[in-house]
Amino acid sequence: MMSYKKTDDRSIRELIPYYVKGELSIKEQEEVKKALIEDEGLRKELKEWEEIYGAFKLADDTMPQPSDDLYRRIKGRIRKEREDAVFKRLKLWFAALNPSPAFSLAVIAVQLVIIVAAGIYITNQNKKLTTLSESGIREETKGDIIKINVVFRGDASEEDIRKALLSLDARIIDGPHASGLYIIAIKQGDKTEDVLKRLRESGIVILAERRY
Amino acid sequence: MLENELLTKVSAGDEAAFQRLYEMSYGKVFRYLYRMTGSKEMTEDLLVETYTEVWRSAKRFRGEAQVSTWVIGIARNLAMNMFRKKKPELNIDKLSGQIPAGLQEFRDYERTELIKLAIDRLSLKQREVIELVFFKGFKYEDISKIVGVSVNTVKTRVFHAKKELKNILKNMGVEKDDVL
Numbered sequence: 001m002m003s004y005k006k007t008d009d010r011s012i013r014e015l016i017p018y019y020v021k022g023e024l025s026i027k028e029q030e031e032v033k034k035a036l037i038e039d040e041g042l043r044k045e046l047k048e049w050e051e052i053y054g055a056f057k058l059a060d061d062t063m064p065q066p067s068d069d070l071y072r073r074i075k076g077r078i079r080k081e082r083e084d085a086v087f088k089r090l091k092l093w094f095a096a097l098n099p100s101p102a103f104s105l106a107v108i109a110v111q112l113v114i115i116v117a118a119g120i121y122i123t124n125q126n127k128k129l130t131t132l133s134e135s136g137i138r139e140e141t142k143g144d145i146i147k148i149n150v151v152f153r154g155d156a157s158e159e160d161i162r163k164a165l166l167s168l169d170a171r172i173i174d175g176p177h178a179s180g181l182y183i184i185a186i187k188q189g190d191k192t193e194d195v196l197k198r199l200r201e202s203g204i205v206i207l208a209e210r211r212y
Numbered sequence: 213m214l215e216n217e218l219l220t221k222v223s224a225g226d227e228a229a230f231q232r233l234y235e236m237s238y239g240k241v242f243r244y245l246y247r248m249t250g251s252k253e254m255t256e257d258l259l260v261e262t263y264t265e266v267w268r269s270a271k272r273f274r275g276e277a278q279v280s281t282w283v284i285g286i287a288r289n290l291a292m293n294m295f296r297k298k299k300p301e302l303n304i305d306k307l308s309g310q311i312p313a314g315l316q317e318f319r320d321y322e323r324t325e326l327i328k329l330a331i332d333r334l335s336l337k338q339r340e341v342i343e344l345v346f347f348k349g350f351k352y353e354d355i356s357k358i359v360g361v362s363v364n365t366v367k368t369r370v371f372h373a374k375k376e377l378k379n380i381l382k383n384m385g386v387e388k389d390d391v392l
Contacts, residue, residue, distance in 0.1 A: 014352070014367055017345045048374065055327035056346045064252045066242045066259070071234055073256075074263045075227075081264065 013045055020049045144188040147173070147211040148196065151180045156204035164202050168195050183211060215279035223270035234263055237280050240347065241287050247343050248291050250332070258294065262287040277357045281350070285358045288340075295336065330380040338373035341366055 012035045018024050019032045036042050097103070148170070152161055165171065168186060175182035186195055192210060199208035215236065221229035241262055245255040265286050273282055331339060337359075344355040356363045 014370075017370075018351070021346060021348070023349065023351075051327055052331070052342065052374070052377070053346060055325075055331055056343075058325065059247065059328050059331075060243065063243065063246055066238065067252075067256055070238070070256060070259060071231065073260045074234070074267075077260055077264045078267050081268070 012039075012042060016042070016045050017049050017053070020046070020053045145173075145185040146188060146192050148184050148186065148192075148199070149207065149209050149211045150182045150184050150199060150205060151207040152182070153204050153206055154180075160202075160204045164199070164204060168198060170195070181207075216275060219270050219273055219279050222267065223273070230263075230267060233266070233279070237283055238263070240280060241283060244284055244343065244347070245287055245291060248288075248336070248340065254294070258287060258290050261290050265290065278349075278354065281354045281357050284344075284347075285360075288358055326381065326384065327377070330377050330384065333380045334373055334376055338369060338376055341369040342373045342377075345370060 012032055015024060015028060015032055019029065024032065036046060165184065170184045170186045172182050173185045186192070196208050196210065199205045215233065218229045218233040218236075222233060238259065241259055242255060245258050245262075246252065249255050249258070262283065266283055269286070273279070277285070331342060334342065340359065341355060344350050344358060350358075352363045352366050355366045359366065361369075
């Protein structure tokens with residue numbers, strides 16, 4: 001709704017372009033129509049505006065169509081601005097730290113210490129050798145077992161010892177000690193005395209005694 | 213959904229609302245920019261710039277004008293900044309060759325085409341107000357907000373623009389009784 005005083009010719013004149021494009025209220029249209037009947041100058045004004053409006057419509061008709069990718073371009077632009085803003089904030093944050101050369105060197109030193117410490121840790125992990133039997137022994141000693149102290153003869157071969165232990169279902173759980181002592185384990189349910197007897201009669205054992 | 217509601221959502225980072233607002237208004241902005249620059253490429257660059265600024269500035273919209281008025285205002289500021297840096301090649305430079313050499317023959321020439329050419333020869337400020345007067349739904353108050361001058365100044369510019377249009381047509385050889 002227009003808000004001009006329409007008591008004079010000039011105000012009606014101002015409404016004419018809107019009359020031409022059909023954007024006046026019914027009341028205003030009536031006022032303009034009435035004024036046009038009475039005033040030849042206004043009729044001329046109306047004709048002029050109609051000519052101009054026609055030119056604009058012609059211009060619109062020959063206007064090119066916007067490209068299809070415009071919205072995609074806008075989105076791309078906004079996305080880039082967001083990324084730039086994040087980068088800018090990080091840059092400002094870093095600048096706020098006001099890093100001196102000493103600060104930079106300290107950062108490098110800390111990084112070096114971390115790298116060296118990690119290297120040492122990894123190397124030590126690799127040096128710590130484990131065997132399959134070691135882990136097996138630990139498992140078995142946790143259960144109910146009978147331990148036996150054994151000293152093998154000096155000329156007993158590894159093969160003889162292995163065969164003897166396998167036949168008794170026994171496992172070495174400790175040793176050898178400097179004295180030549182091994183500690184072997186057999187399961188609780190087995191006959192201990194029988195095992196001891198068989199060890200002593202095997203010909204490869206000097207000592208076989210239950211360990212308490 | 214109303215433009216104002218959409219812009220509120222845009223200010224909260226709602227991309228769907230932004231797309232809807234764009235779809236509702238870009239035709240008007242394109243038309244305005246094209247009529248100001250006469251170049252599709254320049255128009256599209258400015259349009260991208262305009263909606264990027266709409267996205268950036270949505271929080272600053274105070275609701276003192278219609279959203280479309282505000283968006284056109286942004287487009288205008290960007291276009292004016294560009295004009296200050298680089299004078300655009302206006303349509304008239306491209307179209308002047310199309311005016312019939314013997315202007316006496318213009319009776320056979322489309323009247324509206326001549327007026328269109330004459331409008332292109334108006335100064336930027338005059339052309340702008342005439343353009344905006346014929347924008348759908350824009351009143352003198354809206355134009356004053358876009359251009360940043362009083363309503364009376366807008367009316368004065370419209371008056372002078374029309375007067376200048378007559379002079380241009382006269383210089384083109386168009387007699388008073390023929391056109392306007």
